[in-house]
Each structure stands twice: as C-alpha cells, then as structure tokens.
Amino acid sequence: MTASHQHPDTLPNALAWADRAACRGLPLDLFFSDAKGTIRQAKRVCRPCPVRPQCLTETLRAEGSNRYGVSGGLDADERAKLAGQNGKGQAAKSSRRAPAPCGTPAAYRRHFRRGEIPCAECSRANAERRARQKPAECGTNAGHRKHVREKTEICAPCRQAHSAAEARLRRTGSTTAPK
Structure with missing residues (x-):
C-alpha cells in the first residue's frame, strides 16, 4: 500500500519529535518575548530538552531570515549566527572555520562547550575515538x-x-x- 492510501493518522510525521519537547504545554509568550529575563527562562527550559537538536534544525529550516524568539535553545541572534547571517538577513563575514559536522569527536566536544547534550552520532564517534586510544599505563x-x-x-x-x-x-x- 502506498502512503497516499494510508489513513492520515498513520502517515509519517516529520514533527513527531515535538511531542517529547520540554516546552510542550508551556505558554508561547515565554518563547516569544524581548525581555532578557524571559529569554533566559526560555533557554533554561530548552537546555535539557531531549529533542533540542531536532527543534533547532526544524527552526533553521523553516524560519529563513525572519527570526524572532527562542527556539532550539537559541535566541534570534544566535540562530542568525548559526545560519551564517548577521541578524539583518545579510551573510555574516567570518574568518572562523565551519564547525565540525555532527558524527565527529570535535562536534562531540562542541556540544559540551555549548552546554548541550551530545547527539547520538557524536556520542558514537567519541566512543570510537576513545576505543582507539592507547589505554593509560600504570606508572604514568x-x-x-x-x-x-x-x-x-x-x-x-x-x-x-x-x-x-x-x-x-x-x-x-x-x-x-x-x-
């Protein structure tokens, strides 16, 4: 049977991860405010969220250059930098290297520097790196x-x-x- 013949409730949902979001059921005005205290509070809700990477990916895909509020644990300016724009819809000038892609030990360390929970791909890459390391010897x-x-x-x-x-x-x- 093809997807067009399935009942709508059985179609694959690209946003099914949103049901597990830490912000589910919270008022939207918490995430769409200009007040610094409210922005900090919204980021605190996002920080331990198990679906934060999916949320951020979806937000960056959908919002384009029209950014507002906190989503995926980042405010509008932080998302603009991540997307390579300066917040005014213009390409940002940067001499920094592109961040390591997920699935590498460098991206695993980047997750920790940002206070994020590493994704499964990065955790796997770091575990493989540690397995290749020479074990610590006694007397050192x-x-x-x-x-x-x-x-x-x-x-x-x-x-x-x-x-x-x-x-x-x-x-x-x-x-x-x-x-």
Whole structure:
C-alpha cells in the first residue's frame, strides 16, 4: 500500500519529535518575548530538552531570515549566527572555520562547550575515538588519573608518577616531562 492510501493518522510525521519537547504545554509568550529575563527562562527550559537538536534544525529550516524568539535553545541572534547571517538577513563575514559536522569527536566536544547534550552520532564517534586510544599505563600520570576516575586503589608507581608531574608543574608550569 502506498502512503497516499494510508489513513492520515498513520502517515509519517516529520514533527513527531515535538511531542517529547520540554516546552510542550508551556505558554508561547515565554518563547516569544524581548525581555532578557524571559529569554533566559526560555533557554533554561530548552537546555535539557531531549529533542533540542531536532527543534533547532526544524527552526533553521523553516524560519529563513525572519527570526524572532527562542527556539532550539537559541535566541534570534544566535540562530542568525548559526545560519551564517548577521541578524539583518545579510551573510555574516567570518574568518572562523565551519564547525565540525555532527558524527565527529570535535562536534562531540562542541556540544559540551555549548552546554548541550551530545547527539547520538557524536556520542558514537567519541566512543570510537576513545576505543582507539592507547589505554593509560600504570606508572604514568595518565595511569594515576585512570585510578582516580575508576575509583580504584592507586598503585605506588602511579602515585610516584603523579607526584613527579605535580612537582614538575610547580617548577616549570607544565606536567609534560622533557624528552
């Protein structure tokens, strides 16, 4: 059966994600205000939202250069910068490189810098990067950090390596040992 013969309730809905939005049921005037306090409040609602990436993508696709309010966790000026415009509908002049596309470890770090929850593609790319990394060896400062992170007993070689790195940091300003 083709999609044209299906009942309207069974057609795929591109906006089905909106049912899981944190803003669902909240008054719209919270998201469409010029008051700085209201904008901050709207962004606080968006920050932990599980569908924030989809919301932002849909907003950028639909709004064009006519931007207003908070959507996808960003205000109109932030969305204009993200879309490559200066807020007046004109292309922004920027010497910055384009951000790394989702699905890369760099985009995973970008999500965290922006206070966002990383998308599934970025989380997967970062997990693959970590799997390729050489495991921290005992007797190194990285080994000490691994003990601390995993809450295991710190062995004597790792404790000694950490002490040496701390002393080097106080002495030279760097924990890196000279080669």
